[in-house]
Amino acid sequence: MPLSLGLRDEENERINNVLNKLMELTFVPDGWLANDAESLLTQLGLSTESLEKMTDSELKEHVTKMHFDWANMERLADMLAVNPAFKEKALSLYSFIQTESKIFSFDIFNKINALSK
Template sequence: MPLSLGLRDEENERINNILNKLMELAYVPEGWLKDEAQPLLTQLGLSYESIDAMTGDELNAHVTKLHFDFANMERLADMLAANPAFKDKAIALYNFIQVESKMFSFDIFNKINALSK
């Protein structure tokens, strides 16, 4: 069922807040902090293990089901890109954004190229 505009804004703000906290954990000098990230991932219906087990298409379907907007999808992909184990998931999500948003982004294109090397 589609969300109304007000509920969609609230949901995007909630997702944005969770992603902000995850981004803080992803970019600390020690790298990915799995134990600290797990409770935040759970709020997004994810876990370290579920992300690892998902295909790129399954991750794309999951974030679509949770009503992520394209900006939050990109932030999640940025966070995944910080962990070498999730590089392929990040690339899949960036590609999904490029296709589904129907707007070409040089920034995302450059992120894909950097991860593909």
């Protein structure tokens, strides 16, 4: 069921706040292993284990189902790109954003090229 505009804005703000906290943890050594990261991922309906097991298409379905907007999808991909184990998932999300948003972004294009090397 689609969210109303007000609820969508609230949900995007909640997702954005969780992603901000997760991004802060990516700069902490072993931040991915911290309990804080797991609890934050749980708020997004994810865990490191589920991320490892998810296929690229399952991840795309998940972020769509969780009502991530394009900016929050990109932030999630940015966070995933920091961890070498999730590099391919980040690439997949960037590509998904680039094609499905129907707006070409040089920033995302550069991120895809940087990760592809």
